[in-house]
Amino acid sequence: GTAAGTLTACGSDAEPPAAAPAKVEFGGDRQAGIATAQQDRLAFAAYDLTVDGSPEQNRDALRRLLKTWTAAARAMCDGRPVPGENKLGTAPPADTGEAFGSKPANLTVTIGFGPSLFDKRFGLADRRPAALAELPKFAGENLDAESSNGDIAIQACSDDPMVAFHAIRNLARLGRGTVVMRWSQLGFGKAATTSSKQETPRNLFGFKDGTRNIHDAKTMDRWVFVGADTDQAWMRDGSYLVARKIRMRIEAWDRDFLTDQQNVFGRHKYTGAPLTGGGEFDQPNFAAKNPDGSPTIPVGAHMRLAARENNGGVQILRRAYNYTDGMIAASGELDAGLFFLCYQRDPRSQFVALQRKLSAHDALNEYITHVGSGLYACPPGVGDHEYWGQSLLAD
Numbered sequence: 001g002t003a004a005g006t007l008t009a010c011g012s013d014a015e016p017p018a019a020a021p022a023k024v025e026f027g028g029d030r031q032a033g034i035a036t037a038q039q040d041r042l043a044f045a046a047y048d049l050t051v052d053g054s055p056e057q058n059r060d061a062l063r064r065l066l067k068t069w070t071a072a073a074r075a076m077c078d079g080r081p082v083p084g085e086n087k088l089g090t091a092p093p094a095d096t097g098e099a100f101g102s103k104p105a106n107l108t109v110t111i112g113f114g115p116s117l118f119d120k121r122f123g124l125a126d127r128r129p130a131a132l133a134e135l136p137k138f139a140g141e142n143l144d145a146e147s148s149n150g151d152i153a154i155q156a157c158s159d160d161p162m163v164a165f166h167a168i169r170n171l172a173r174l175g176r177g178t179v180v181m182r183w184s185q186l187g188f189g190k191a192a193t194t195s196s197k198q199e200t201p202r203n204l205f206g207f208k209d210g211t212r213n214i215h216d217a218k219t220m221d222r223w224v225f226v227g228a229d230t231d232q233a234w235m236r237d238g239s240y241l242v243a244r245k246i247r248m249r250i251e252a253w254d255r256d257f258l259t260d261q262q263n264v265f266g267r268h269k270y271t272g273a274p275l276t277g278g279g280e281f282d283q284p285n286f287a288a289k290n291p292d293g294s295p296t297i298p299v300g301a302h303m304r305l306a307a308r309e310n311n312g313g314v315q316i317l318r319r320a321y322n323y324t325d326g327m328i329a330a331s332g333e334l335d336a337g338l339f340f341l342c343y344q345r346d347p348r349s350q351f352v353a354l355q356r357k358l359s360a361h362d363a364l365n366e367y368i369t370h371v372g373s374g375l376y377a378c379p380p381g382v383g384d385h386e387y388w389g390q391s392l393l394a395d
């Protein structure tokens with residue numbers, strides 16, 4: 001027999017599982033995959049709708065898509081195959097099959113709507129939240145249109161890379177004729193934590209990443225999820241996702257001295273402790289000075305510039321992943337970096353404010369370039385509704 005929670009082609013009346021399978025509840029008032037303890041792997045995809053009818057017809061097509069996607073996402077997170085016929089010899093199976101026999105491994109599938117969804121095509125312009133304003137240009141960025149934007153984004157996270165990939169592939173397949181995939185990104189190792197129970201992982205520069213992230217429910221309520229004060233009631237309990245594909249110049253970094261690397265972040269490389277001492281989770285002292293009078297955490301240190309103490313208390317929930325796309329043929333360098341994902345209740349006063357400052361002053365800029373970008377309004381969880389985004393599209 002097969003343990004419950006294992007994806008099987010035809011279901012099974014199996015024995016009970018030895019241990020509870022690692023599953024994350026799909027329903028709920030807030031989407032899973034935001035506050036959820038961060039999984040090891042990411043498969044991210046942005047899709048564009050290909051509709052060309054009247055706004056009413058296009059809205060109908062979008063609604064049909066979201067109903068189909070919600071049912072499929074719910075099934076996959078629950079460890080069931082994509083709903084539909086899998087054993088009819090004269091038709092392709094409803095589920096592509098590569099995750100049969102795999103457990104969900106904490107799969108979460110999270111949806112977001114890009115600013116372009118609120119253009120003329122769907123007649124949704126008056127439902128566009130003010131917080132979904134296009135991101136401004138930042139100093140030093142070199143964005144590639146082929147890894148930016150999109151009408152809809154899907155973030156699939158799982159501890160099993162096959163299961164995460166299976167999710168975005170099957171949504172693409174179910175959406176054929178209504179959506180095309182615009183760009184996608186795989187992340188192979190988490191580079192943040194969203195729970196204090198998780199050990200802090202490392203980014204590709206070898207530093208612990210996620211030490212001072214948001215780890216508690218109260219701070220999530222304050223800085224991550226949209227509250228009653230929103231201009232668009234359909235976004236209540238939703239969140240805004242900013243995705244930035246950030247290339248990291250690994251070869252140049254690897255030639256830099258240890259003390260210099262540590263000054264770039266303001267932290268010790270091996271322990272993750274602030275340069276002002278203590279352990280990884282101890283409070284940095286931004287006022288501390290070296291014997292020569294210079295600040296111990298340098299003025300351009302990434303941590304100093306990004307810390308809430310120096311930004312009017314502002315925080316964001318980081319949910320980043322390391323990525324590699326192989327190598328750059330022209331230079332022989334690794335094409336790798338950080339797929340920076342962050343959630344917040346209003347990007348204008350959170351990501352944008354922080355990134356304006358970082359793009360101008362961060363010592364890290366010598367080693368990184370932002371090459372992709374997306375902004376998405378992630379609606380509330382399905383809760384008692386039938387489909388994702390029902391609060392946006394109900395009438």
Ligand SMILES: C=CC1=C(C)c2cc3[nH]c(cc4nc(cc5[nH]c(cc1n2)c(C)c5CCC(=O)O)C(CCC(=O)O)=C4C)c(C)c3C=C
Nearest residue numbers: 203207208209210211212246303306307308338354355368
């Ligand atoms: C605009 C927001 C941020 C971007 C873009 C960003 C890029 C980026 N960060 C690292 C590595 C580290 N970041 C760390 C802390 C940190 N970073 C941000 C924001 C952005 N980072 C914040 C808000 C914080 C927390 C600051 C604080 O309150 O102390 C750290 C230190 C460890 C930690 O607390 O997580 C590292 C390391 C890279 C490599 C990168 C782009 C490639």
Ligand SMILES: [Fe+2]
Nearest residue numbers: 302303306318
């Ligand atoms: Fe950072």
